[in-house]
Amino acid sequence: MASSxxxxxxxxCQCGYVSFPTPTAKPITMYYCHCTECQRQSGSAFGTSAIFPAEGLFPLSPELESRLKxxxxxxxxxxxxxxxxxSECGSRMIHRIISADGTPRSSVSIKGGCIEGLDWNGKMHIFTRSAVMKIPVEWEQYDTLPPWMKMD
Structure with a gap:
């Protein structure tokens, strides 16, 4: 099957009340974030973010918007x-950065644990300075963000 x-x-989500297709068949990129914010929101050692284009998901459909907080x-x-x-089980599903001027980013993070069939192999680890677990040296990793992610 061709990728197109x-x-x-x-x-x-965990309870099944919220369900939606990802904007594309594969994420643009994916990473495991070890920052303390991701540790808190995931209740785990890290958060998993699969980055997709916002187009195709945003603006949210009225039905999806009514099911999310x-x-x-x-x-x-x-x-x-x-x-x-x-809004039912509280599962974190989507993150979207909003710039200081109020402009939403053209990509979104869909939390990896919510995505059925996601390829988890070979992804980078970011904010490893806050890691609470040992990360093998051969895995791609950054103390904070990789240089290409530091733009707006």
Whole structure:
């Protein structure tokens, strides 16, 4: 099957109340984040983010929007992060960065544990300076962000 014919994956919360197709069949990139914010939101040693284009998911359909709640928290550099979660079970599902001027980023993070059929192999680890587990030296890793991620 050609990659252009590949079907989107399905993202679903823990209870099944929220379910939607990913904007594309594969994420743009994916990473394991070891920052303390991701540790808190995941209740684990790290968070898993699969990055997809926002187009095709945003604006949210009225049905999807009615099933999600959003928590906005400040980030570095005057930005904020919209954190979407299931209004029934509370599963964190989508993150979207909003710039200081209010412009939403053209990509979104869909939390990896919510995506059925996601390829988990060979992904990078970021914010390893906060890691609470040993990360093998042969795995791609960065103390904070890789240089190409540091732009807005």
């Amino acid at each position: 014919d590949a079907k989107p994956l399905t993202a679903q 959003v928590f906005r928290r400040p980030t570095n550099n005057g930005r904020s992060l919209d954190c979407y979660f299931c």
